[in-house]
Amino acid sequence: MNWSVLRLLYIHEIKMLVRARRTVVMALVIPAVIMPVMIYAQKFANDRRERTLTATTYLYAVTGPLADRVRSLIENTRQAVAENKDEEFDNLRQFKFDEIRLANPRESLDNNTIQFYVQAISGEEADKLPSTNDGSGSRPSSAPPPSKRLTGVPRVTVIYRADRDGSDNAHNRIMELLRLAREKDSQLLLVDRGFPGSPKGLFAAQDSNIATNGQVTGSLVGRFITLFLVMMMFTGGAVASMDIIAGEKERGTLETLLTTAVRRTEIVTAKLMAITCVALVITLIQGVNFFLYIRLKVIALPKDFDLQLPTGMALTLLALFIPLAATIAAVLLMLSAYAKSYKEAQMYFFPVYMVSMIPALASVMPGLSLRSAIALVPLANVSVASREILMGRPDPLMIMVTFLVMALTAVFLIRMSARMLAREDLVIPSHSEPAEFLGGPALFQKRVLRWFALMWAVTFAVAANVPQLATFQRQLVFNEVVIMIGATLLMLKFYNLDVTDALSLRRVKPAVWLAILFAIPSGYLTALAIFRIVNKVIPAPQQLLERFAEDFIPAGMPMWQLYLYVAVLPAICEEIAFRGMLLNGLRRRLRPAALMVSVGIIFGLFHMTLFRIAPTALLGMILTGIALMTGSIFPGMLMHAGNNAFGLWAGGGGLGLETLDWQYYAAAGSIFALALWIIYRNRTPLPTRSVYRGA
């Protein structure tokens, strides 16, 4: 790397950027205007709402045979609350409400004359009514779960309209009041009967919080700081990045630059530095704005907010945020390198931006510690690390690992950007593609992903909205036959594809079949083992796993039908669609490893629930690998059907394969590896993308 050339290029980039005055003004002015307005709008709206709700006097009615008792309870409790200066009763003290006597409270509620009414009925009457709920209503999660109403106990019901803000708010307050009234009344009953002392004094709990305000604040801020920075760096960096390569391509100046005596890596590094610089400056300005808003009280901070940032902590954070900025800049640079124009770059920006926010939310997840495999996941590691640092509990070794991972990620992305500058089709945007003219299989390769995106969209939309297909069998048949096979037939016709070629309907060597038979159970166990390992890092919630099992295996279905729907049908239809059409559409565009990952992930995405995506994607990758090695979908069909059937059989038989000892998984892994090796030795592959590297 020639540093003086790098410096020259970098200064050139910054100069070009700064001279685009309008862009610079927009990049600085717009966020500086939007953020305070949005924050202020939020505050204004909330404050206004609070004022309105607090200033309103809510009208209500009381009905039922026990109305008088309820009235007196409400009155007494109101007095007690008014006399009690405890902060916890502030809400109730501000609550203004008046009773009015009405003939038809329900009608008055519907026409908004009253905000709620209280119906108090005797125990006998309540026993006759069907129980509609167990009294949970909308209660805060910290409150103890309710017990049931005992037979013969009078029932006091607050009837309200949740579709009206006033009614909903009033109902919350009166519920609080009534529960307090009940508690006090019950305590009085006890005292009257001779309970020694106030029941309030029973089993009192004191809290002893050993965290300092600084640590609590650090934990709160740490949850979101990485997300905030990622958002700011992305939007700030985009100002420079959209134009830095994509715009240059449009103007034709990229070719000019590429014909000079500098290396592509130097060009890319200089552009990266420019994007990083812009991103950091804009982020810094936004950060300063943010502090200004706090000083001006536009943003209200919670009580006891006490962020402590000693120099060491600040420097450590900076050390992490610099590679973060470089990584984000590298992502933006790759986007710009890939796009053919400024407009196209912008189009790719939004989904990439949204996807990048997901790992940045890692610190929101409870139970994640940096001392785990999360340290190896870019962005997520910075998120967790910064939270731990701000809490005052840095893990130096893992912070170094995080730094290294981020630095390596940035370097990797830079190299990929540099490689993109070697691709003619990306450097020269007007490069005409013969596929457009030739049509047929050539055009199919370009369009195949769009077809699958459309298939996914239709599957998703129908699953979400057509109740007639809500049963397990119907949904499966629709997805497999109508979508998978239907789309396959359409594609074959539209692009005039040869069926045998497009679907890889080829014979394989006999040894492959034997290997598949061994691969079925061993592969299943190996996948289980991988899943267990992953689960240690990011545990999947038990209830979701249970729900996954429920969705997958409906109760009460005859076994033969289960095997047909769960094993045979998906194996045939999905192999035709994914390892047939999709694989053949992509195999000349991607190298084998990338093919396996892409086809696997796309296959996984068709299984909608989040926790089915990962294991299905893994199966998809294995099946793709087998299809690539054998040049046929038939072994994959057997593997797929066998895998699903094995899972059904093992789950139904309660074999407990998820909790085996590790030596069994190791043995299964070895057998699986052997099976794959046998397939490899007997391979009859299809041609994939050549490994030619451009200049």
Added chain:
Amino acid sequence: MNAPVLVRNLSKTFYDEGRGEVRAVDSISFECREGEVFGLLGANGAGKTTTLRMLSTILAPSSGTANILGHDVVTDSQGVRKNLGFYSSTTALYPRLTARETIDFFARINQYPADRVKERVEYLIQRFGLAKYADARVEKLSSGMKQKVSIARTVAHDPLIVIFDEPTVGLDVLNALEVQESISELRSEGKTIIFSTHIMSEAERLCDRIAIIHGGRILASDTLAGLRESTGQHYLEDIFVLYVKAGQETV
């Protein structure tokens, strides 16, 4: 009979921030005869493009008149454009339309009889050799193909007057020759063509009459033979330089 193109004392003044008022075209007059190729020959900044933009009604003259087939460029601009085809380096094609759609669109929008548009489009496709690419989007075509589509859309509505403003700029020798051939063919169809260029050989090859324009003024207007006789020079380049120098001395 009146000449199809009549320009009398046409002027155009721009206001430039740095230079103040700039007279880009200074009281020029000329006329084009039916079926001829009339060349406007001048260096960059001479006023060729401004003149042609006034004739095509993109710009309004500051003073003077111009008539295209009896339609005034100011008072009847639509009538002018109906009978005019304008081709320039600044008139590009819509990238997302196919070649066929482009020609069809321009035929219709220039009010070519609707019942004959399809036939006209097919004729132009065949004539300009676009059959293989007729249904490909313009953005996918090479520059040579784009140029052919561009000429086809210029004459899609079969105008009697066609303006070519430096049509061969940026083209290679073979493509430039193709453009020149197209212009010759159009002339043989009886169209009146105004052709601007700064390439002497093009003007020599194509133009029936040549107007030398410099500093917004026409310095001379005659056939090549006439110009040679007036100046005593043989090569158009020498003729051009002579007039320009004389023009500068006059100023």
Added chain:
Amino acid sequence: MSWKDIRLLYVREIRSALRDRAIVTNSIILPIFLYPVMMWLAYTGITFVSGQSNDLKSRIMLKNVPALHSSLKKDFETDKSIVLTDSADPASDIRAGKLDALVEFVAPKTSVPITNNFDTRITYDESRDQSNRAKGRIDQKISRYRDSYLEHEAGKLGLSREQFQNFWVDDDNVSGDRQMGQFLMGLVLPIIFIIMLAVGGMHPAIDSTAGEREHSTWETVMTTATSRANILVAKYLYVATMSFTAAVLNLAAMMFSMGTILGPLFRRRQMDASFQIPFQSVPVILVGAVLLALFMSAGMMILASFAKNYKEGQAMVSPFYLALVLPIMFLQTPGIEFTTRLALIPVANVTMVIREAIQGIYHWPQIGITLVVETICVIVALRIAMRLIQHEDFVIGSYGGSFGKFAKERLLRRTT
């Protein structure tokens, strides 16, 4: 005005637009998929995080549990979400994250002579999620234990369980499914609807003006045998169409996905909601959307027309887009009244009309004022556009994309 020419130009614009990936993405794909996908992700995320939180076992240490309250200790032992553990230095272990909470049973502070009473001191670390969760579980257990102890004591004092329960408090939401659905949609949909209107129209507006200059097709169309007014009207109708289409597609997509994605969330809170817009409100919503689309399209096109290329166009249009969208952020909470004053504010008025129409509420005077105000805005914008297009330097794209320069040179100074 030749409607035949306008139709021809309009069809060409639409055809080009439907072949432009950026426009199709922003005006069709994004409105249909963005919010449903985001809602699905948010729902999955919330479920995942809350599931994580619920599943994490709390490591708790109990110290000095009174023998008389061994049932409380048993409750802790049998709870699958709690792991009882011991520690030599619990405070350090809590700080280090090896322990989540320490519960010490100490002598009660109150002077009240309740036999068998105890106080608990719960030591925890508020900065750690697991510790907070553990504390919550402890509080719950002790509260339940207190309740059942009191019930038992009440029994000893001659109070039956029913007497001690005293009376039962619950609530009943009598809003219909539809009303709930409409209320929720009314909070969310109008703002997203307006944003989609703006986003859907922004790219076409820039593309059909600045984009044409960039591609050098502006002069090509200016030399055709149709008037500038026809060209402008066709472009304008095209931009308004894309804007309106984006908003309507988004509305439909949101309605579908709210039912399927939010439905389960509400059922968990024992609420039911049916997400359907009242049929009668559809014309009101559509008219509001059309007027707003016409106004926004005019404004964006005017600003983008000064730009020489797409990037400049975007820089010109963005402030206008923000000026339109930011005010409606002030309307995001429920309970805002649609007053006459609000009806006079463009964009905000349409937001309120749509919100109320979704809820089946029609304040006709305010709706009337809204229609008038929006129509005036559209007419003013169109008149400005018509005036601009008379200036040829606007046509050829002078002033470097600067509206300010144009205003200074053209509107404030006379030139020949």
